[in-house]
Amino acid sequence: MKVSAIELDSARKVYGHGASAMVALSDVDLSIGPGRFVSLIGPSGCGKSTLLRLVAGLETADGGSVRVHGVTPDQACAAKLIGFVPQTPALLPWRSVLGNVTLPQRINTAAARRRERIGDLGERGAGKAPPDMLELLRRAGLGEVVHRLPAQLSGGMQQRTAIVRAFGLQPDVMLMDEPFSALDEFTRETLQDQLLDLWDELKTTVLFITHSVQEAVRLSDTVVVMAPRPGRIVDVIDIDLPRPRNQRLFEQSSFHEYEDLIRDRLHRAWRSADAA
Amino acid sequence: MSIVPEQVAPEQAAPAQPAVAGPPAEPSRYSLKHPRSRIGWIRPAVWLPLVAMLAILGALWQWGAAKLPYLLPPLPSIGRSLSDDFGYYLKNAGITLGEAAAGLAISFVAAFVLAVLVSEVPVVRRAVMPIAVVLNVTPVVAIAPALVVAFGFGATPKLVITALICFFPILINTTTGLRSVPQQVLQVYRTMDASRLEMLAYVRVPNALPYLFAALRIVSPLSVIGAVVAELSASGSTGGLGTVISTASSMNNLAVVYASIFVLALMGVLVMLVITLAERRALHWHESSSSDRTK
Ligand SMILES: Nc1ncnc2c1ncn2[C@@H]1O[C@H](COP(=O)(O)OP(=O)(O)O)[C@@H](O)[C@H]1O
């Protein structure tokens, strides 16, 4: 039997108690197969980050279950199955670019042994050699700045460093919370290209939060549309466009049809939220 | 098992983390790549105001010394005392500096260990931090005479007083630094299941370094003050500039008193210089290390 990379089963999250209780996620079901690129999109406050934090083991569900490759998020973290890219680069300012991306290899060195004991991951990653971080940095366009400090980099370079740090873990699941939202459009498109390039090579499952419809369609195999109050999934749309998806994609009418479809679903999500 | 003094209510625990020195990340006006040119000191506009001010102060001093001979010794007599008894001042400065440095070192180690405990264990934090905040604003030098009564004229009361003075600023600042790691950085390393020790070694302690140096800037002059006050309180101590001052003032030897104070000032500058150099080395990545603090 094939195990989902990410599986949420009636997952529920409530913030606060009693009268001030806020249902951030209400009975969310979601199943993501290994190697898929899935985007979460929805109005702000609909629980996207909460969902990601549940999968990352940074918060615990108040109901239902969350599984990563068949184990709990905490076990997944202990085995270093998860690569996490937050909204800010979150680099250590005293370490160089290279120092930042190589640090994860020195942390939790017992993880590899734990990983081997998890379901079908054992054979998949058996004898996995640690990646050549310099090569990864070069591929991400950071070859010239490996010895610089984060403060000496542009915002786009810092975010790229954060992405390389996460890929350097060779994670089975990559969780990214609006990683490109603070960047200008040109930088954003370049980073999308590089992300797809790395993803294609490393075959990682990606759960990617964005508020850009175009970004979601361009990157994803599947787009998950969410609605607020209470936070829930309202639509799951498979994007049936050929890969590799380069700049020419923007000229295709099918690309824009997907964009229109998702915009329409988002508006409906908005209206249902206002009515509630 | 309530051993917390009652004047410290638990509610006070919440706002109990003011950095002693404001967050040390103040943006510097001089960037790393353009250190202020040293050539600038050749221009009279740079050095003339200071020299003129010193000349005025010197003249005022001499005038005061002529009018109030029992308050101010003439400047040349201070200079003569310094050059005639140079070895004597050097020896006593060494004693005072040794006491200050030893007290500071003891305090540093103890406060650092406690700061790690406080930042890692919430119960310890709630018990300790309110007390630390209160004691931090208490002038602990005031217990110097009592310490002398308790510990005698040896080195012990001097070490205890300097260590006490330095302890709370280091504790509070280091705790703040250990706890001020941005949330998203913590999240990244938590998803790798970094152990507490790894988190401390790779993330929290380096993050606390700028706060620690800010604390050292505050306590290093305080440590010298502590040593001198302890010496002053123990008339009959074996040495140290505080002892020199108290002996000289009892014999109305003003030149020696002011010469000692001058040496103490030099000592303070020297200590600051050492800390600044250490800070530049350790915090090359931090913006505060590139700012010009000695101007
Ligand atoms: N730690 C928290 N405590 C209380 N409420 C929270 C917390 N985190 C998120 N929320 C609330 O939960 C809802 C969903 O938040 P979030 O997951 O951040 O939404 P999104 O990422 O989609 O913008 C919001 O209304 C937010 O105010």
Ligand SMILES: [Mg+2]
């Ligand atoms: Mg969010």
